[in-house]
Amino acid sequence: MLSRIVSVSLSAILAENFIFSRFLGICPFVGVAGCRDTAVGMGLAVTFVMSLASAVCWWVDRLLTALGLAYLQTLAFILVIASLVQFVEMFLRKNIPSLYRSLGIYLPLITTNCAVLGAVLLNAQEGSGFFESVFFGAAAGLGFLLAITLFAEVRERLDYSAECPKCFEGTPISLITAALIALAFMGFRGMKIL
């Protein structure tokens, strides 16, 4: 059980990183990674929503399966995620207004962040147990946090280097950078975990 959780978590963070190998959640990844603090805030918010969504969705999935309504999964999961995002938004607005402001429109956009929906759908598909699901959700979120933080650091440096050709400035060079990091993350594929 424990070894299964460790291997699921590690592979979700490194080998099966949501951004670099599953290509989920690219919109906030490119949009919010302009500065490190915002990126870390976004990563933490996504991690929080993902772990909580995994936990709640597991029960919802049980309920739906028991009633023979498994085809409602996607709809019900989106409902759960939307409510959780609303909750996170209220929480941040009250307790960390600076982060709330800097995340701006990207915070409500977690609702439609396919990485979150991807995590809960993968859980349902795999038929994972409750704890496994929660750890998978949290690890996937941490993987997202790792990816977006790494990328934000690179982006901050990119902004300071004047060498970038004019036609590549902004998003193009960001996407190329992301692809290079993704290549590096491919290396984790060969790693055998436990």
Added chain:
Amino acid sequence: MNILSAVAVLAGLGGLFGLALAYASGVFFVKTDAREERISEVLPGINCGGCGFAGCGGCAEAIAAGRAAVTACIPGGSETAAKVAGIMGVEAEAQELRVAFVRCAGGSLGQKYEYTGVKDCLAATLTGSSAGPQLCEQGCLGFGSCAAACRFGALRVENGAAVVDADLCTGCGQCVSACPKKLIDMIPYRAAVTAPCSGCEKGSVTRKRCASGCIGCGKCEKLCEHGAVRIIGGHPVIDYAKCVGCGECVGACPRQLLRTTPRFRS
């Protein structure tokens, strides 16, 4: 039957989450001032930080809470101040625009060493002596860190020193903090005479180091009937409260350092 249970399950879940959110919104209720949002709308939204708050949002919050004056936004000028005052229901006093001014005219006669590092003033002051590569220890380094900090494109580097375009300058003061040599001052927009030098060496030393620097001869100080120009710390300092803009000092300066500005009569 299947349809009914599907509808019931989704309605139940939706209702449950709705209730939970309704409860949470009570717990995390934030009292907002309606004026804050309206002030945010009239502020320029450039987050320059010239007001001393963390961006325009912070400034709007402070104004709405009465912690800042309605004239707090410097780049917005009197136009924005009037709008903000309208929202807050008070009168805004007209304020004089202040613009940045670089106290160096360039003209350093050489370099102490060849600097090949990052083209940034702060980086340059971290190498060798803390004064940077320029022969004049007080002068502008000319790498344009101030120009990079300016969000309005009001600064450019000319003749080895940064120059402010007073008509583009909004007076936010970002360049003042960007200059590692503390060369940038805020002066009145309608200042008649400027003295672009910060040198503190003796005349003989300055002559060897800079083509335009003040040599401390004191002609300007002696000539000025209003006591508006004084040589302090080796360079002329102009008291804009006393200066009437007669321009006597400008003609007398043997180094052509003192300059009249075209803005005085406008």
